[in-house]
Every structure is written in C-alpha cells, then in structure tokens.
Amino acid sequence: MNQQFVFYQPSMDDGWDVSQLIRACPPLDTNSVYCNLLQCHHFAGTSVAVRKGDDLVGFISAYRIPDKPETLFVWQVAVAESARGHGLASQMIEHIVAREAAQPVRYIETTITAENEASWALFGRVAKRYGAPLAREDLFTKEQHFAGQHDTELLVTIGPLDLTR
C-alpha cells in the first residue's frame, strides 16, 4: 500500500522519535531527549511532525519569539533521508503558518550556517512562496559565541509574509 505523509501537531509521545530523527539528520545539533520532549510539549502548538505509516519522517520545532509574537522562529528542520526531495520541509513550514492563521505569523526567522546549502535553498523557497524579502546578518559568531568550535549562525529574516498568496 502506498502510505501517505500525515502532518500533525506533535505531543510528548513523539519526543523520543524526534530525538532519533534529529540524530539521523546531520549537520543538526543533537539535543537531549529532555529538550525534544519540551519542544513536543511547550512548543507543540507552533511545531509540526510528519509520519509515513509508523515512521516519523519529518519534524520542525518552532516558537513565537516572546517579545516579537508576530515572528515565528524556526529552531530545527529535519526530514528523514528517505523522505527528502518531495517538498516536505517547505510543506511543514506552510502547515505551521496555516495553523496559526487566527493570530497571523508576519515574519519567519531562523539561523543558518554559511555552508548549509539545503537550508538556504529551503528558506529561499519559503521567501518566494510568501512573496517576502529575505535578509541575513551574523547572529551567533564562531569566535564570540562558540569559542571557535562551531560555524557562525547567520540570522535569516523573511517577511513581511503575504499570507494571501
């Protein structure tokens, strides 16, 4: 049987599978299982999970920035290798934005390292999808914030989003 992708709001019961998926998706930083449980609990309303049959094949953790509630910060995006190239990551972002329609998201922020081509392509596509400009600037820098141990994370801001598109 050809199984479909099912998109849904995660719950605590997804936390363990999320931690396994993140582990299988370098270059994402792995988190403690406890962190993934919090994402699936406190941030569930602005996060999304995707299953194909029993398998968790996609996950985005995101939240509204506390002092900028119109801005959705996308924390991590993970798609299992077997499910890549079908537009799943872009559809997950659209799913969250659509779910939040009652209190519209006007901006999307994320951070990306200069080398992560897949991420740049993904967020470039999101900007196009919503007819919005994409701005970038250094946020967490290699020397100042990561003691030279991690590449600089650039802050990417997309918006204002045209939600009528």
Ligand SMILES: CC(C)(COP(=O)(O)OP(=O)(O)OC[C@H]1O[C@@H](n2cnc3c(N)ncnc32)[C@H](O)[C@@H]1OP(=O)(O)O)[C@@H](O)C(=O)NCCC(=O)NCCS
């Ligand atoms: C990045 C990732 C989430 C993309 O998932 P996906 O479901 O295959 O992405 P989509 O199919 O929605 O593709 C979105 C865009 O990115 C492009 N893209 C996807 N993977 C790419 C890659 N490895 N290199 C270059 N471009 C890529 C697609 O072609 C598409 O662009 P287009 O509309 O111009 O064709 C997935 O590869 C992944 O989990 N990677 C490992 C973890 C990671 O790097 N996460 C991103 C951190 S935000």
